[in-house]
Amino acid sequence: MVKQSDPWIETSDVIPMFPTLVWKIQLREKLRDAISAKILTALEKLRRDLPALGPGQGWQSERALHQREELGDLVSCVNNGARSILRFWRIGCDAFEVTGCWATVLAKGAAHKTHSHPNNFLSGVYYVRTHAGADTINFHDPRNQTGIIRPPVLELTAENTDQVVVRVTNGTLLVFPSYLEHSVDATLCEEERISVSFNIMFSSFTENLSKPLW
Numbered sequence: 001m002v003k004q005s006d007p008w009i010e011t012s013d014v015i016p017m018f019p020t021l022v023w024k025i026q027l028r029e030k031l032r033d034a035i036s037a038k039i040l041t042a043l044e045k046l047r048r049d050l051p052a053l054g055p056g057q058g059w060q061s062e063r064a065l066h067q068r069e070e071l072g073d074l075v076s077c078v079n080n081g082a083r084s085i086l087r088f089w090r091i092g093c094d095a096f097e098v099t100g101c102w103a104t105v106l107a108k109g110a111a112h113k114t115h116s117h118p119n120n121f122l123s124g125v126y127y128v129r130t131h132a133g134a135d136t137i138n139f140h141d142p143r144n145q146t147g148i149i150r151p152p153v154l155e156l157t158a159e160n161t162d163q164v165v166v167r168v169t170n171g172t173l174l175v176f177p178s179y180l181e182h183s184v185d186a187t188l189c190e191e192e193r194i195s196v197s198f199n200i201m202f203s204s205f206t207e208n209l210s211k212p213l214w
């Protein structure tokens with residue numbers, strides 16, 4: 001930053017603009033335990049006839065878990081969180097819905113490559129089982145033009161990094177813009193990492209929001 005004490009400066013500011021926001025919510029212990037237990041029961045049923053995951057392998061469930069009764073409490077939390085986020089953003093459209101919800105199970109050595117969740121407004125992940133060495137998610141700079149020239153830095157800071165690693169634990173609920181690319185490094189833990197992802201979209205998108213603004 002330009003030094004305020006420089007003789008030629010009256011005042012100097014850095015103006016942050018177009019921030020990328022990721023909400024990190026930690027559920028209360030009792031609710032977390034109840035929600036996670038129901039999810040684990042549902043996943044047990046879904047995986048009953050499947051072979052156990054080998055090293056480096058991952059599994060994803062069907063995409064409509066939000067329609068299952070066992071996921072009802074999680075969907076309520078997701079809806080409450082999304083409502084608060086839309087209020088925070090002063091978005092004047094309150095009809096939204098979970099459009100997809102699926103579980104991801106990663107065995108030791110399994111990773112999840114960089115991706116985003118197209119055709120939705122908000123996305124998120126709820127963490128059912130994390131472990132040391134299997135408790136982070138990486139978010140990548142959505143300003144892709146900034147990658148064209150990336151000079152070496154003396155120190156990684158929030159202002160010069162192209163990736164932010166967020167640590168999560170059992171019961172963490174992350175919510176972020178669906179366009180924001182993210183990835184998961186290969187897990188280093190013997191036990192399975194289990195999470196449930198979801199997408200949220202405005203219910204009346206074609207009816208109301210997609211009309212031309214010009």
Ligand SMILES: [Fe+2]
Nearest residue numbers: 115116182197
């Ligand atoms: Fe994802």
